[in-house]
Amino acid sequence: MTATIIDITRDHDIALRRASDVLGEGFPIAIPTETVYGLAADATNPVAITRIYETKGRPRFNPLICHMADLEMAEHYAVFDPISRKLAELFWPGPLTIILPLKAESGIHSLATAGLDTVGIRLPKGFASELIRAFGKPLAAPSANTSGKVSPTSAQHVADDLGEKLKLILDGGSAPVGVESTIVRVEDGAIRLLRPGGVAAEEIEKATGLTVIRPEGPAAIIEAPGMLASHYAPGAAVRLNADHIEAGEALINFGSRSPKGIEHSAAVFDLSPSGDLAEAASNLFDYLKRADATGATRIAVSPIPDHGLGEAINDRLARAAAPRE
The missing domain is CATH 3.40.50.11030 (Threonylcarbamoyl-AMP synthase, C-terminal domain)
Structure with a gap:
């Protein structure tokens, strides 16, 4: 199998229809976002999520960030405290992931959340958001690369790495941000930085008036999704x-x-x-x-x-x- 590559600028409507079809069949596709290219699949379908891990290779049960079309969709799946909602209103759509309590019976499969009672949610910009809205379900999407390799920022990067494992790659040009999203979690009224990324901690502090608690050494950084082993x-x-x-x-x-x-x-x-x-x-x-x-x-x-x-x-x-x- 060799992936079909569709330019979303030139063939926008075709890309949208074809992507929705492949996602509906339970297969992951590569999509452009403003951070990096993501390996996206239906976050409610365990077979589709399993295929994400298989495609990336040497899979781990790290929770996957779930991408939503808008705040209304996000509120269907997760519980927002006032500070997290303010962060969402300030920085979404954009390269910020917020760790939130998962609503009971939300429909997001436990394989996507690694069995945790929380879910990392992000609202991407541009075509990815449009695709999620058309598909009608959240998309779990880690970076579209073999585990351990450099994250892809172009469709060609994805094709060179995973082209023979995917049905579809959507080409949206170079990712403008080029690094993964910042991950934060609000606890006891404080904002904790779990992973630095596309939104600077200083920018969050300036916008909210709250101090962002930085990780204290390497061990704290691995508290980002997938590293909370005690929860298993x-x-x-x-x-x-x-x-x-x-x-x-x-x-x-x-x-x-x-x-x-x-x-x-x-x-x-x-x-x-x-x-x-x-x-x-x-x-x-x-x-x-x-x-x-x-x-x-x-x-x-x-x-x-x-x-x-x-x-x-x-x-x-x-x-x-x-x-x-």
Whole structure:
């Protein structure tokens, strides 16, 4: 597969229709934004989100920024405190991502939020906003590059890197900002900077009259989406690579295994009866929550292959099973 590239300036209406069609089929596309080119897919569709991770390679369950068409759409999915709303009114559309509490039953899939109860939201400028409005759903969109490579600021950058993995690349010229969005979170009436980016902290301070709390060293910077590992742990203890089930344990199975003592389990949830790692990835957070909701004191997890998406699944399971402070 080689991506079709459509110039949104020359073929605006064709680009809009084709992009909506491919997104509706559950596939990611590359879109221009004012920051960098994004690898965008339906934020409510777990298969589409899984394909984002697969396309980028060596996927991790970092939460993905969800892009909205306007403030009204954003308010449908997240809860705004007064300061966050002021930030939105001041800087949206634009290169600012705000971490907000996710509304219950919002429709954004847990794979996009990495199982967190928050969601990073941004309103992009230009064609991306128009596309989201036409599609009618938020788009999860990390940068459109192989994990670990330099972020793309042109359609050609995307084509050189991911052209054989995508169906569609929309060409909007060079990204005017050229760096990713700034990420902030409002806590206890203060604005915390989680990642510097397209909006300077000083600009936020000047506009709001509030001091922006900078990160204290490298460890604080990784609090940006995807680095809050402690949030992955359920209430119940987690036991990995289980080859037997003890009475009262809830089992998260994989590949229709029949571990010894399975008949004694409190409940059984199979991430993928057929052993499909993509299906397992899309079910992981949901099934951890379901297993926890059974009231079992411990969750036993069958062995998961440690390749492809299995590497990411095992990474998150290891964090969930880590000793509690």
